[in-house]
Amino acid sequence: MRTARLFVHGSWIDGVSTFEMRDKYDGTPVAEVHEAGSEHVDAALEGVARGQRDHALPPYDRFRILSTAARRMEELHDEFVNTVVLDTGFTLTDARREVSRAAQTLLLSAEEAKRIHGEVVPFDSAPGVSERYAFTVRRPLGVVCAITPFNSPLNTLTHKVAPALAAGNGVVVKPASYTPLSAGMLVQLLLDAGLPPDLVALVQGPGSTVGQRLLESPIPSFYAFTGSTEVGEHIRRTVGLRRTQLELGSLSSTIVCEDAVLDRCVPLCVGAAFRKAGQVCTSVQRLYVHAAVVDEFLSAIKDELGSRTAGDPKQEGTFVGPVISAEDADRIESWIDRATRRGAQVVHGGRRSGQVIEPTVLDDVAADLDVFCREIFGPVVSIRPFSDFDEALAEVDDTPFGLAAGIFTSDITRALTAAERLRMGSVHINETSSSRVDLMPYGGVKHSGLGLEGPRYAIDEMTEQRLISIGRP
Numbered sequence: 298m299r300t301a302r303l304f305v306h307g308s309w310i311d312g313v314s315t316f317e318m319r320d321k322y323d324g325t326p327v328a329e330v331h332e333a334g335s336e337h338v339d340a341a342l343e344g345v346a347r348g349q350r351d352h353a354l355p356p357y358d359r360f361r362i363l364s365t366a367a368r369r370m371e372e373l374h375d376e377f378v379n380t381v382v383l384d385t386g387f388t389l390t391d392a393r394r395e396v397s398r399a400a401q402t403l404l405l406s407a408e409e410a411k412r413i414h415g416e417v418v419p420f421d422s423a424p425g426v427s428e429r430y431a432f433t434v435r436r437p438l439g440v441v442c443a444i445t446p447f448n449s450p451l452n453t454l455t456h457k458v459a460p461a462l463a464a465g466n467g468v469v470v471k472p473a474s475y476t477p478l479s480a481g482m483l484v485q486l487l488l489d490a491g492l493p494p495d496l497v498a499l500v501q502g503p504g505s506t507v508g509q510r511l512l513e514s515p516i517p518s519f520y521a522f523t524g525s526t527e528v529g530e531h532i533r534r535t536v537g538l539r540r541t542q543l544e545l546g547s548l549s550s551t552i553v554c555e556d557a558v559l560d561r562c563v564p565l566c567v568g569a570a571f572r573k574a575g576q577v578c579t580s581v582q583r584l585y586v587h588a589a590v591v592d593e594f595l596s597a598i599k600d601e602l603g604s605r606t607a608g609d610p611k612q613e614g615t616f617v618g619p620v621i622s623a624e625d626a627d628r629i630e631s632w633i634d635r636a637t638r639r640g641a642q643v644v645h646g647g648r649r650s651g652q653v654i655e656p657t658v659l660d661d662v663a664a665d666l667d668v669f670c671r672e673i674f675g676p677v678v679s680i681r682p683f684s685d686f687d688e689a690l691a692e693v694d695d696t697p698f699g700l701a702a703g704i705f706t707s708d709i710t711r712a713l714t715a716a717e718r719l720r721m722g723s724v725h726i727n728e729t730s731s732s733r734v735d736l737m738p739y740g741g742v743k744h745s746g747l748g749l750e751g752p753r754y755a756i757d758e759m760t761e762q763r764l765i766s767i768g769r770p
């Protein structure tokens with residue numbers, strides 16, 4: 298059994314009570330998690346606020362610590378992978394990708410720490426202003442509070458913690474209760490890399506109590522959150538004028554035109570639909586496939602999935618592991634059942650064992666079915682054939698969300714039309730909605746949130762600009 302403690306005032310400490318974390322595949326207890334009381338949350342915030350005030354790190358030191366942490370994470374790759382698997386039930390392949398990406402995110406943040414700069418403002422271009430010089434600098438905000446979801450317990454957390462530190466802030470972290478272990482390892486890694494212990498704190502426990510206390514405290518100047526739209530809206534209402542980065546829900550679509558190169562497109566769609574058992578905000582949930590190629594596409598998808606296995610994520614080669622909880626498995630199963638009762642055809646999968654849902658492909662899916670019009674967060678992709686490109690684009694855009702979309706086509710005009718018309722944070726041409734490179738600006742519009750991840754862009758948000766002007770005495 299592992300133990301997940303709190304890191305407060307520079308020490309690993311016990312909470313007010315403990316709860317058990319279970320293996321997502323076989324249900325065995327794997328960790329005892331210490332839950333923070335309100336006094337721990339307050340102490341964590343006060344300690345980091347003081348640390349950030351008293352121990353400001355120069356940019357080079359931030360670079361050194363974050364780049365050492367990146368290197369060390371690569372050295373500890375297998376330990377991190379095992380921890381991510383325990384936390385999430387991700388397959389080894391998915392967990393390895395999560396760890397490699399998190400190491401990259403640390404390194405990118407380290408590099409950006411050295412490039413934080415302002416600009417010269419040409420005061421003397423204004424009428425009547427002469428012999429005055431002006432420039433801007435970017436200053437840290439103080440304390441960043443990072444609240445993260447279960448589905449990327451290491452890289453999403455790193456996308457918040459590393460830019461916050463690179464920008465010169467202190468950070469208080471609250472991971473999802475389902476996945477407490479990776480966060481503890483990340484904090485220890487940063488400490489071992491030389492981070493002063495009073496610049497970071499970790500509190501564990503439910504969002505409704507521990508998270509809520511973090512929101513109600515006046516100390517954080519910035520909330521970096523990834524999770525559901527519902528909680529994101531609650532954060533906005535609670536924290537008032539303070540800045541937020543909210544990476545929220547989605548309903549992601551990918552369009553496959555009749556001139557798509559299927560040999561390339563099909564494996565990418567399969568990977569992006571079932572990676573992390575579909576528990577990715579940009580997962581390919583809705584696939585619009587041109588009617589002229591839909592039969593060929595379906596047969597290629599069946600071939601691609603043919604020998605893939607669903608089951609124990611710790612077994613090398615397992616393609617899809619469990620979803621995060623039995624309740625989520627119940628919900629996903631009921632949405633599939635409802636869809637098939639309403640005439641959807643199961644092209645592949647559809648069955649469930651424990652928390653494992655087979656990779657499921659549905660065809661003939663009505664647009665008002667839950668599997669199609671609500672975020673499923675499970676290994677289910679729904680296919681909707683189209684004949685009219687403009688109609689398909691309009692449907693893809695017609696959701697409350699705007700995170701990302703993908704389109705496969707060889708026609709540049711069509712690709713650019715999609716890029717112009719779709720109101721999304723990202724549109725990927727000849728890639729799926731789930732394409733992401735960690736250095737890119739990443740964020741949604743509409744109900745998918747506001748603010749950006751991607752170290753360079755997050756650092757901008759986690760700093761404030763100050764203008765300094767100089768005149769002759």
Ligand code: NDP
Nearest residue numbers: 446447472473474503504508509524525528544545546578
């Ligand atoms: P939740 O919104 O349920 O939880 C996210 C985090 O918020 C958890 O740490 C949770 O704590 C905490 N939380 C819950 N209530 C409160 C509260 N009142 N105050 C403060 N914190 C609170 O999301 P899930 O974990 O279920 O993640 C899935 C969602 O995340 C999906 O909608 C998905 O689309 C979205 N997501 C978006 C991404 C993006 O980049 N746009 C990327 C990944 C996921 P606890 O769980 O411990 O109670």
